[in-house]
Amino acid sequence: MFVPCDRGGGSAAPDFKGFTLLMPAVSVGNVGQLAIDLVISTLDMTKVGYFYTDCLVPMVGNNPYATAEENSTELSINAEVYSLPSKKLVVLQIRSPFIKNKYRPFCETLLSWVKSSKCARVVLLSSSHAYQRDDEQLLGTPLRYLLTPDLEKAVGGHMKELNWKEMERVAAYPGISDTEKVLHIPGGGITKLLFTESCSEGIQMAVLLKFCSEGDNIPDAFVLVNYLNEWLQLIKSEVSTSNNSTDPSSQWKIPSSWRLLFGNGLPPALF
Amino acid sequence: EVVVAPSRAGLDEEEEAREETPEDREIRREIEKKREIDVVWTWRPGGCAEEPLVCSRFIVAIGRNAAAFLSSFILDSVCWEVVGVVKLWNEWCRTSSTTNVLPTDSFCLFYRLITDPTVLLCQCSCYVAEDQQFQWLEKVFGSMQKKGLQVTILSTCPVADYKTQESTLTLVSPFLKALKTKEFQEQVCCPLLEQPNIVRDLPAA
Numbered sequence: 001m002f003v004p005c006d007r008g009g010g011s012a013a014p015d016f017k018g019f020t021l022l023m024p025a026v027s028v029g030n031v032g033q034l035a036i037d038l039v040i041s042t043l044d045m046t047k048v049g050y051f052y053t054d055c056l057v058p059m060v061g062n063n064p065y066a067t068a069e070e071n072s073t074e075l076s077i078n079a080e081v082y083s084l085p086s087k088k089l090v091v092l093q094i095r096s097p098f099i100k101n102k103y104r105p106f107c108e109t110l111l112s113w114v115k116s117s118k119c120a121r122v123v124l125l126s127s128s129h130a131y132q133r134d135d136e137q138l139l140g141t142p143l144r145y146l147l148t149p150d151l152e153k154a155v156g157g158h159m160k161e162l163n164w165k166e167m168e169r170v171a172a173y174p175g176i177s178d179t180e181k182v183l184h185i186p187g188g189g190i191t192k193l194l195f196t197e198s199c200s201e202g203i204q205m206a207v208l209l210k211f212c213s214e215g216d217n218i219p220d221a222f223v224l225v226n227y228l229n230e231w232l233q234l235i236k237s238e239v240s241t242s243n244n245s246t247d248p249s250s251q252w253k254i255p256s257s258w259r260l261l262f263g264n265g266l267p268p269a270l271f
Numbered sequence: 272e273v274v275v276a277p278s279r280a281g282l283d284e285e286e287e288a289r290e291e292t293p294e295d296r297e298i299r300r301e302i303e304k305k306r307e308i309d310v311v312w313t314w315r316p317g318g319c320a321e322e323p324l325v326c327s328r329f330i331v332a333i334g335r336n337a338a339a340f341l342s343s344f345i346l347d348s349v350c351w352e353v354v355g356v357v358k359l360w361n362e363w364c365r366t367s368s369t370t371n372v373l374p375t376d377s378f379c380l381f382y383r384l385i386t387d388p389t390v391l392l393c394q395c396s397c398y399v400a401e402d403q404q405f406q407w408l409e410k411v412f413g414s415m416q417k418k419g420l421q422v423t424i425l426s427t428c429p430v431a432d433y434k435t436q437e438s439t440l441t442l443v444s445p446f447l448k449a450l451k452t453k454e455f456q457e458q459v460c461c462p463l464l465e466q467p468n469i470v471r472d473l474p475a476a
Contacts, residue, residue: 026280054405057281058476060450061469073463075452077475096471097281099401101299209382214279257466260434267438 001109002081003087004049012025014083015098016090017118020232024101024192024195025126026208028187032125034221035228041065041255042235053109055102059095064257066158067139084212087234090119097187107194122240124194125224129187130211133173134170140209141165143227146183146195151204155231160228161232167209185209218258225252306361308403310410313370314354314383323416327389329422333474336427338396346382351392355381357407361400378417393416395473404476421455426474434467 004013022034022039039045043064056078064073079094083089098106114122144167146158158164169181185192186254191207198205208228212220229235235251291299297375309453314325345351351401357379358367364377372378384390399407430439430446447461450470464470 028278028280028282030280057401057471058404058473059469059471060475062464062466063452064466072465073329073453074449075450088278099404123421161474187278187280187282189280259467261467264433264435264439269438269440 001051001053001096001113003052005047014090015117016083018120019083019088019090019117019123021090021092021114021119022228022232022259023124024094025124025189025191026094026097027127027166027189027191027209028129029127029214029217029220031210031212031217031220031224032179033094034217035125035225036091037064037241037255037258038221038225038252039228039234040091040093040266042253043084043087043089044250045081045082045084045089047074048083048090049081050077051092051170053079053106055099055106055109056094057096057099061257065255067256067262086122087215090141101192105189107190107197110242111203112205115201121154121199121206123228124207126191126206126207126209126230127187127212127220127224128185128191130213133211134168137168137211143223144168144209144211146197146209148199148205150202150205151206153206155206159233167207194253216262218261222252272448276386280432296469306359308399308406308410309358310355310414311358312355312381312414324391325389325418326415326420327387329391329393329415330423330425331395332394332425333395334426335374335396337425338394340425341392341394342374345392346394346446350385351382353380353384354391356383357395358399359397359399359403359407361398361399361401361403366397372377399473401466401472404473407473408476424474426470428470432468438467 001267022036025035026032026033041047059078061076063072064076079092080092082091082093084091113199128144143165145164146167147156147159167183167185170184171177171179172182173179174254185193186207191209195205195207197203208224208229208231210224226237228238238253331336332340354365355371356368358368359379367376367378370380372380375397379393379395379397379399382392382393382394390445392412401460430442433439433442433446435442448464448468449461450464451459467473
């Protein structure tokens with residue numbers, strides 16, 4: 001599945017042992033994917049390979065993180081892997097929707113790659129339909145987290161210190177009071193499947209998600225990536241001197257491919 | 272009535288809903304079989320199957336416009352011969368099984384240059400669905416010897432899909448853009464496609 005980039009000089013395939021794999025779920029508002037774009041763009045990560053998979057709609061374009069003429073012509077496809085060894089971080093970006101009936105095959109192949117490359121843990125950025133929140137979820141923070149039992153032991157305490165809210169389980173049959181509680185992540189794409197599979201395979205996985213709706217999801221992406229940063233400390237959140245708050249939003253670099261996200265401007269001939 | 276807006280992320284809510292029953296699996300397999308792609312090489316004498324096609328240049332025209340371009344300017348019965356056909360079915364089209372096609376038919380044919388049989392051309396005017404694109408790719412390229420192969424893909428997109436700051440009325444005509452791999456060292460005849468524009472589906476595959 002994973003095809004390393006040919007960096008020339010006969011370099012060996014990259015080693016992800018002990019790394020954290022950060023990846024998005026293709027979910028409502030594409031928030032996870034937008035947040036990953038911010039991470040790759042801000043940390044100026046190097047592409048180390050791609051996934052050769054029949055599970056995603058094919059797409060190709062030129063470098064979405066181009067900053068100048070010189071680096072704008074590297075081709076980019078639907079599932080690519082970037083790495084930052086100094087932070088032991090490897091990032092997977094997914095750029096197109098899943099093909100029907102391919103959720104499960106993708107999850108299985110991905111998790112077996114996670115195991116074979118000996119990644120220490122997986123962090124999945126995702127989102128869920130805001131309109132499906134219950135009364136309690138409508139109040140307070142729209143951010144939630146989930147940890148597989150293996151990761152719970154390692155970092156569960158830290159989440160409590162950060163005052164993070166765990167994703168609530170809902171009744172399997174709403175309205176009937178004594179049914180079992182299950183995990184329900186509407187609009188989350190592969191999130192629930194990947195999480196439940198990781199639980200049963202003993203993989204350390206964390207899910208960070210935000211409740212949101214379709215629309216301009218750039219602000220949601222910033223909120224989610226800042227949430228991630230509270231834990232992983234990927235960038236320093238500088239204290240702003242003007243209002244003495246720690247708001248790292250301005251330190252994330254928006255990639256050049258986010259231009260014209262909602263189409264072209266109005267043609268003057270219209271008026 | 273509250274209408275749920277479809278998600279841009281292309282989410283398939285049914286997928287996460289339930290486990291596959293044996294009946295579901297059976298139905299899914301039947302549909303997959305129906306949607307299977309069949310690549311038939313007509314130049315191979317019957318029986319002889321597995322040696323790969325030696326190919327130095329492969330030109331693929333995807334979509335009716337690109338296919339028509341080849342028909343109008345390149346193909347003729349003197350220099351080119353039909354060597355293969357792709358048979359497929361999906362909700363949008365079924366390819367004709369004959370090689371004597373009309374421009375309005377849905378077809379996917381392979382031609383070979385008679386004076387240089389390593390030059391191959393493909394006219395694919397039928398729509399290849401998302402779940403068939405990878406299969407098309409593997410089956411077509413799987414039959415070829417790919418060393419030293421140069422592939423040129425011709426395709427069209429609506430101008431309305433082109434993202435630009437300037438007005439699309441002032442775009443130069445014909446409006447051509449290209450994408451190339453870093454291995455392609457020759458001169459490209461037009462500017463490269465700049466972000467945020469992308470290509471999807473079979474040309475991308």
